[in-house]
Amino acid sequence: MIELSLEVPLAAFVLRIAANLTGRVTAILGPSGAGKTTLLEAVAGLRRKARGRIALDGAALLDDARRVNLAPERRRVGYVPQDAGLFPHLTALENVKFGARGDEGRVSTVIDTLGLRPLLNRYPVSLSGGERQRVALARALVNRPKVLLLDEPLASLDVELKERILPYLLRVREEWRAPMLYVTHNVGEALSLADQVLVLKEGAVQASGAPREILPSLAAAAEPSAAIENLFAARVVSHDPEAGVTRLRIDGGPEVSAPLAPAWASGAGATLAIRAEDVLVAVEPVRGLSARNVYAGRVAHLDVAGADVLVRIDLSLGPHWLARLTPAAVRDLALAPDAPVWVAVKSHSVKLIA
Numbered sequence: 001m002i003e004l005s006l007e008v009p010l011a012a013f014v015l016r017i018a019a020n021l022t023g024r025v026t027a028i029l030g031p032s033g034a035g036k037t038t039l040l041e042a043v044a045g046l047r048r049k050a051r052g053r054i055a056l057d058g059a060a061l062l063d064d065a066r067r068v069n070l071a072p073e074r075r076r077v078g079y080v081p082q083d084a085g086l087f088p089h090l091t092a093l094e095n096v097k098f099g100a101r102g103d104e105g106r107v108s109t110v111i112d113t114l115g116l117r118p119l120l121n122r123y124p125v126s127l128s129g130g131e132r133q134r135v136a137l138a139r140a141l142v143n144r145p146k147v148l149l150l151d152e153p154l155a156s157l158d159v160e161l162k163e164r165i166l167p168y169l170l171r172v173r174e175e176w177r178a179p180m181l182y183v184t185h186n187v188g189e190a191l192s193l194a195d196q197v198l199v200l201k202e203g204a205v206q207a208s209g210a211p212r213e214i215l216p217s218l219a220a221a222a223e224p225s226a227a228i229e230n231l232f233a234a235r236v237v238s239h240d241p242e243a244g245v246t247r248l249r250i251d252g253g254p255e256v257s258a259p260l261a262p263a264w265a266s267g268a269g270a271t272l273a274i275r276a277e278d279v280l281v282a283v284e285p286v287r288g289l290s291a292r293n294v295y296a297g298r299v300a301h302l303d304v305a306g307a308d309v310l311v312r313i314d315l316s317l318g319p320h321w322l323a324r325l326t327p328a329a330v331r332d333l334a335l336a337p338d339a340p341v342w343v344a345v346k347s348h349s350v351k352l353i354a
Contacts (some may be wrong), residue, residue: 025179040181294343
């Protein structure tokens with residue numbers, strides 16, 4: 001658990017955070033200038049004017065009442081800034097091993113986890129943005145951090161690179177025990193990775209809780225173009241080359257058809273991502289449609305999300321689905337809680353990301 005009772009004076013306001021973060025990954029969202037990076041820097045010990053208390057599993061990093069203020073190098077924090085912060089004169093391997101304290105086994109495990117072996121002899125200038133972020137994350141992990149601080153690690157990457165890096169972050173979340181504070185503007189990333197969220201505005205906590213419980217606040221704090229995704233744990237059921245699909249079953253839920261992915265073995269676990277804007281909603285049974293995935297359900301809730309409406313749909317089996325609709329569509333369909341609906345998703349809108 002990360003305990004925060006923190007004040008940091010800034011030029012425009014005082015950042016004030018009082019929270020107990022119990023999740024494996026806590027996403028920090030908010031508009032530019034809200035204090036997100038300042039929060040990470042305070043935890044890392046890089047803000048000398050920070051006051052209050054910061055503790056990891058009861059061990060104080062900062063505690064004014066007890067005159068505790070550990071130096072950054074004593075905090076056992078893994079910090080990955082927005083620009084990755086690699087040393088340009090060192091190879092990828094030398095960057096990863098920098099400060100690793102000679103633990104070669106740890107270095108090797110991290111390299112394999114993040115798929116870095118083909119990159120080890122290259123210099124940062126020859127690496128893509130996603131590759132640099134993976135090297136920076138590896139460097140943070142080899143020092144056995146008590147907490148990982150990631151400052152918008154995917155912000156500078158295009159959509160394709162984000163989708164390639166996200167599985168590595170999911171793997172780190174599952175395989176490494178250190179809690180993670182993850183700064184982002186992107187709702188899809190928060191829903192993908194986090195089990196707890198803090199939304200900041202002008203240095204104050206505007207909302208906190210599980211991501212899907214505070215979706216309106218998340219959507220208001222996100223980039224206007226940020227995707228909101230349905231993410232489901234699933235397992236591969238079968239492959240149908242003639243039909244061009246791979247069939248998977250969502251844990252506790254229905255079977256879903258995705259584009260053919262023969263590299264995934266039958267029975268293998270996967271995470272399915274379906275953008276909320278790719279979920280079609282009808283108020284009558286769907287017939288004569290090319291979409292392969294059609295399910296009956298009921299409206300569970302409607303949330304205003306900026307200019308749109310997020311419709312939470314209960315399919316009776318498995319987790320809720322999210323559909324992102326315009327207010328006009330909600331009005332024309334007369335959607336309301338408990339109304340019967342049918343959802344439809346094309347196979348090509350279903351992505352396997354981990």
